[in-house]
Amino acid sequence: MRRLRSDIRLGTIATLMASKTPLSTSCLTSAMALKTKESNESKESVSSTSTFVLPAEAASWLDTTLHAGNLILTTLTQAAAASPEPFLKAAAGTALVILSTVQAVRENKENFHRLGSDVCGVVYNINCAYDKSVRNGKELSQHMRECLVELSGTLHSINQFVEAQLRRGKLLRIAFSKGDLGKIQEYRERLNAAMALFEFQNTISIHETMVQMAEQQVEMLNEMRKQADEAKRKREAEKERMDDPTPLAVQTSAMVASPSSQTPDVFYGLPLVSEPNRTVNFTQVLGSQVTRNDSQMTTNTNSGNTTINATTGSNNDNSVRVSRGRYHRFF
Known part of the structure; x- marks a missing residue:
């Protein structure tokens, strides 16, 4: 009897959604480079690369556990292929590998599935926050990049843990079943902490943006107030000029020529x-x-x-x- 075991690696992931049936009733077909091992009693041989197909049960689990699994899987696939942020791109690729790997787990299936769900959910939320920042013309802050680096390390550890579980024999899987539960819980808590930290840093970034916008609004209000005061001062000066007759008389007298300027230079032959x-x-x-x-x-x-x-x-x-x-x- 042939069975799939470990050493799953992400090669090319292309989610095919051409099927007209819902995700819960259809199979998610992903093109993946899969190295398989055949077990024949105590000897194992490496088989050729084949296409890994998620069973209908796994597809239904994705739909119910990840809540709109089609959208999440598509988003992670796009991020792993073309995200401009290196750490986010690596995190999305690792999340897809973990999601595929947990399908082959024999022991603690439900707990491993939840772990895979947490991984995909965290990376999906971070990717959405990053896309929103890019649309607003902003880049990730240094603190948020550090969060992505820490998250990438956590995802790498989870992937190694899942693959190590697959490499165990049946007896070892049973023996380490309880220990795996504690490890799964630990990784889920680390994911929650990473997500909380990222949201906290994102909140700080939003707060800083709001403070900056508030300062700009204050500057605009001060400038508008300054312009209004200047216009008021000009109106008052104009009103005073119109109400005061002295300047007007001065202007009028300046326009009328003086009598001396109108007197001829000669009067009856006598110079003046x-x-x-x-x-x-x-x-x-x-x-x-x-x-x-x-x-x-x-x-x-x-x-x-x-x-x-x-x-x-x-x-x-x-x-x-x-x-x-x-x-x-x-x-």
Whole structure:
């Protein structure tokens, strides 16, 4: 009688889901490189590489234990083939190997199946968290990478443990049955701890992201508040400028030309100066000499019945002379 034993290695895993029947009633066909050993009494010989096919019972177990086993198996297969994260890629490949190996266990089947379920579930959840981070444009933190390294080591130990169980003879399997139960429980606890640690690190990463987003929002609010204050200050300054008549009068006067600029340069052939001469001197041959400085006065002098009206400081000659009687000659 021929039977499969140990040394299962992952070569190429391609989950074929072309069957129209549900996973619970169909066989999961996986292309795997399987090294088999034939037992003939005490002698064993290595057979040729063959295709390993999961039985219908194992497929049903996958469907009920892993909850949507098709999705999990497909996700792990894709991660093992093309994940850009090396440790995650190795973890997914090891999980698929363990999942296939536990199907050949003779003793403690249920416990080994649960162990395989835990392995696939942990790697699947971590892969989903990684994909979510990649979609958000973020990379795994250093702490999360360390968690993946530790998980990869745990999965390697589990794989060695399962293969060692398969290499035992029937009597040894029975003898180590209770010891295997304790070992399985230990590995399941280590998987739970690894998953909890990864979730904790993921929570820290999410918290750091939220803190960073909150800081950015605070900066945006401060900038908006600053812009609002600046706009308010400008509005108040504009309102004060409109309410104050002084600046407006200054602007209006600046637009109107001064009278001096409109005065012609020549008045009846006499040149005019821009600045008024504040000193006016009058000299007469007959009568008294009158001199007035920096004043505006009307002076009547006894100068041969001559009346002189003198206005100073206006750059104009307003003298009026009325001659009566004798003719006066001015030099």
